[in-house]
Amino acid sequence: MPRPKILATRPLFEEARRILQGKCQVEYWSEPQRIPREQLLARAQDKQGLVCLLTERIDEPVLRAAPQLRIVANVAVGFDNIDVPACTKRGVAATNTPGVLDETTADFAWTLMMAVARRLGEGEALARSGKWTGWDLDQLVGADVWGKTLGLVGFGRIGRAMARRASGFKMKVLYTDVARVSEEMEKELNAEYRDMDTLLSQSDFVSVHVPLLRPGESATPTYHLFNEQTLKLMKPTAFLVNDSRGPVIDEAALVKALRENWIAGAALDVYEKEPLPADSPLRDPAITDRLRLMPHFASAARITRLSTDPDKGMAGRCVQGLMDVLEGNYNGDVTKMPYVVNREAFGKS
Numbered sequence: 480m481p482r483p484k485i486l487a488t489r490p491l492f493e494e495a496r497r498i499l500q501g502k503c504q505v506e507y508w509s510e511p512q513r514i515p516r517e518q519l520l521a522r523a524q525d526k527q528g529l530v531c532l533l534t535e536r537i538d539e540p541v542l543r544a545a546p547q548l549r550i551v552a553n554v555a556v557g558f559d560n561i562d563v564p565a566c567t568k569r570g571v572a573a574t575n576t577p578g579v580l581d582e583t584t585a586d587f588a589w590t591l592m593m594a595v596a597r598r599l600g601e602g603e604a605l606a607r608s609g610k611w612t613g614w615d616l617d618q619l620v621g622a623d624v625w626g627k628t629l630g631l632v633g634f635g636r637i638g639r640a641m642a643r644r645a646s647g648f649k650m651k652v653l654y655t656d657v658a659r660v661s662e663e664m665e666k667e668l669n670a671e672y673r674d675m676d677t678l679l680s681q682s683d684f685v686s687v688h689v690p691l692l693r694p695g696e697s698a699t700p701t702y703h704l705f706n707e708q709t710l711k712l713m714k715p716t717a718f719l720v721n722d723s724r725g726p727v728i729d730e731a732a733l734v735k736a737l738r739e740n741w742i743a744g745a746a747l748d749v750y751e752k753e754p755l756p757a758d759s760p761l762r763d764p765a766i767t768d769r770l771r772l773m774p775h776f777a778s779a780a781r782i783t784r785l786s787t788d789p790d791k792g793m794a795g796r797c798v799q800g801l802m803d804v805l806e807g808n809y810n811g812d813v814t815k816m817p818y819v820v821n822r823e824a825f826g827k828s
Contacts, residue, residue, distance in 0.1 A: 803815070
C-alpha cells in the first residue's frame with residue numbers, strides 16, 4: 480500500500496523525522512518564516528495528514544482545500560488554532576499532545592513568578608551594565624514568595640502541579656475553576672476553593688492556567704478573563720503570571736493596571752498577538768521594570784519537546800497520535816486514541 484502523505488508546517492526533531500519517514504511520505508516546510516497561508520492551502524491538497532503548530536489556523540478553507548485529509552496533529556496541548564467542529568463535520572481527527580508538558584509548564588510559571596517578584600530582569604541588567612557599584616541595603620528590594628497566598632485560576636493538571644510546588648514554599652493555595660475538585664484532592668494539595676472575585680482579592684500571586692475559550696464557544700469563556708474589572712480586584716501588591724494563552728488577558732487593561740499601580744507587576748510568556756508587535760503597549764518603557772516578557776517557551780525543555788517516547792515528549796505524542804489514525808492502530812476502539820480531541824469524528828463521511 481502507498482505510504483500516506485504528510486505535510487509538516489515546521490521541521491520536526493531528527494528522531495521524530497526518522498520515525499515518520501519510515502512510515503509516511505513527509506513534506507516539511509523549512510523556510511525561516513512561518514508557512515504562508517497560500518502555501519498551506521496549496522501543499523495540503525493531496526495530503527492525508529497535517530502536522531501543525533499553534534501558529535497555523537486550521538479552519539474550513541484548509542479542510543476544503545485538502546479533501547483527502549484524515550488527521551490534523553497539533554504539536555501543542557491547546558488546540559484553539561483548530562476549528563474542531565469543522566474537522567468533526569468532515570470526519571477529520573484532531574490530535575494534541577497533552578500531559579507530557581504539565582510539569583515543565585508549571586516549572587516555568589514558577590520561574591516567572593520568582594522572576595517578577597525578586598526583580599531578576601532588573602538585577603541582570605544592572606549586573607551587565609557596568610554601573611553596579613556593589614551591594615547595598617536597599618538595592619532592588621523585591622517581594623517575598625515564601626509564605627504568601629497563591630491564587631490559581633484554572634485547576635487542571637498544570638494548576639495542580641503549581642499547587643504541589645507551593646507546598647515547599649509554605650504558601651496558602653486558593654483555586655478557582657468551572658468545577659470544584661473532590662474534597663480528597665483539595666486535602667492532598669492543601670488547596671481551598673474560592674470564586675474568582677474572592678480569589679483575586681485575597682491572592683498575592685495569581686497564576687493563570689486556563690484554555691482559551693472565546694464567547695460563543697463556551698458557557699464560561701476565558702477570552703479577556705483578565706480585564707479592567709477583574710484586574711482592579713487584585714491587591715496593589717499582587718503579581719499576575721500567565722503562560723497559558725495570551726488572549727486570556729486584555730493587554731491594554733494590563734498596561735493600564737501597571738501604569739496606574741492597580742497591581743505590583745506581571746510576567747507573561749504568551750500574548751494576544753505573537754510575535755509581540757513592535758507597537759505593543761507592553762513595550763512601554765514606563766512599565767519595563769514591573770513586567771517580565773518571555774518569548775512563549777514555557778514547554779521548551781529538552782525531553783518535553785524532543786522525546787519520541789509518548790510518555791515523555793510532545794514529539795512522541797504527536798507521532799503516536801498521527802499513526803494511530805493513519806494506521807488504524809485503535810482497531811475501531813476510539814477509547815484507545817488518547818490524543819484525539821474529537822473522537823466523534825470517526826464514523827463521519
